[in-house]
Amino acid sequence: MSSTTMAAEQSELFPDVEIRCRDYRIGCIGVGMIMADVHLEAYRQAGFPVVALASRTEAKARGVAERYGIATVHPTPEDLIDDESVQILDIAYPPDLQPALIRRALRAPHIRAILAQKPLALDLGEAIALRDEAAAAGKILSVNQNMRYDQSIRVLRQLLDRGDLGAPVLATIEMRAIPHWQGFLESYDRLTLANMSVHHLDALRFLFGEPTEIMTVAREDPRTAFDHEDGIVVSTLRFPNNVLAVSMEDVWSGPREEGFDSDIYIKWRVEGTRGVAQGTIGWPTGKPSTLTYASALTTGGQWVTPTWDTHWFPHAFIGVMEQVQYAVDTATPPELSVADNVRTMALIEAGYRSIAEHRPVLLSEFDL
Structure with a gap:
């Protein structure tokens, strides 16, 4: 394959x-880290209009509002929801408090629309009820599965859709x-699967569709001091x-x-019948995520590495809020x-059932 043809492939x-x-x-x-340092910074860079802020602690909210030039700080989250100037509500709150x-x-x-944090609720039944x-x-309710907007995951999905890797x-x-x-996680009976694996399992659904079964095993983490299973x-x-x-x-x-x-990292790899792609997620290191791939169909079997300067945190969150606004529009x-x-x-719930029952769990066991 010529360098000109390969460059054209990358431009797409x-x-x-x-x-x-x-x-x-x-x-x-x-106004925790994810809102104060990620959501609001993404919105600032994108020019999204944030008109009001609230938290459980008004003084903390005022400090963050001053940092971003947000004009209105409400004493409680409920007061913000009642503010008629607000059209889209963005929540970064514990999952036991979020449903209310x-x-x-x-x-x-x-x-007009609500962007909720993940996990949406503490269990599947509450999530179904909110849906x-x-x-x-008649309201738009969206859930912040932001890993789908990580740059490497987006490009990987495009490679899969184009068929560069053949059949996965x-x-x-x-x-x-x-x-x-x-x-707040210390008071829950669910830890890593619900609050960290949720990124990866959702990304796998985004890439490959609906799984038919899951087998999950877990053990305690020696560093985590509070009681937990997963x-x-x-x-x-x-x-x-x-x-x-x-x-x-x-x-x-x-x-x-x-x-x-x-040695801290997140790596991924996808092998197909006609190619291989692999990459890293930049969150633990503060660097951009990466992707490199080789395709028997489009790169002549040579490894090609597209590059970008943006990061999962905060730039992926531009995409998350943009899709909410576009849905309203x-x-x-x-x-x-x-x-x-x-x-x-449901996939998270199936994973917990698998841990408890020591078996693969079919997703068809759940009535959605």
């Missing part, structure tokens, strides 16, 4: 979204990184056409102490719809 890959709409007033709830805020927003006539209540209210055979996501577990997690999924995928969340990843050279379902997210929640 799009790691970041086109901003089609930035016209709706956003109110944000929560969503339901209040569904009753607010001025709120159905949003549909009955095997996929792996290998995480060896140490999350900062938020304090610390280190490994899940094997089977998809139609016999595609296999493995997702591993190693939240231990070895000693992390003075003098120990820790066009009266169409968002790409990250609650109906789709219920299927990711």
Whole structure:
């Protein structure tokens, strides 16, 4: 293949979204790291209008609002939801508290759409109820599965859609990184599978469609001090056409102490009948995600490495909010719809059933 043809192939890959709409007033709830450093920074860069902010602690909200030039700070999340200037509600809140805020927003006539944090709720039953209540209210409810907008995952999906890799055979996501577990997780009976694996399992659904079964095993993480069952997690999924995928969340990843050279990363690899793609997720290192691929069909079997300067954090979050605004503007379902997210929640639920019953669990066991 000539260098000119190969360059043309790369020019048709799009790691970041086109901003089609930035016209709706956003109110944000929560001022933890993910909102203060990621959501709001993404919206600032994209020119999305954030008009109000609230948190459980008003003083913290005022500090973040001053940082971003947000004019209005409400004393409570409920007051923000009642603010008639807010058209899109963006929630970054614990999953046990989030459903009540969503339901209040569904009753607010001025709120056109809601972007909820993941996991949407503590269990599948509550997620299904929220899906159905949003549909009955005629409101857009979207769930922030932001890994779908990571640049390497987006380009990988484009390669799969183009057929560069042929038919998928095997996929792996290998995480060896140490999350900062938020304090509210200590009171839950679900940890890594619901709060970290959810990124990877949803990304696998985005890439390969609906899995037919999952087998999940777990053990405790030696570093996590509070009681938990699912610390280190490994899940094997089977998809139609016999595609296999493995997702591993190693939240231990070895000693992390003075003098120990820790190796922290998230890597993925997809093998197809006509090519291979592999890459890294930049979140643990603060670098852009990467992708390199070789195709017997489009690269002459040579490895090609598209590049970009944007990051998962914060740039992927531009795509997440953009798809909500575009859905409002066009009266169409968002790409990250609650109906789709219920299927990711079902996959999480199936993983917990697999851990408890020590067996592969079919997704057909769940009535969605």
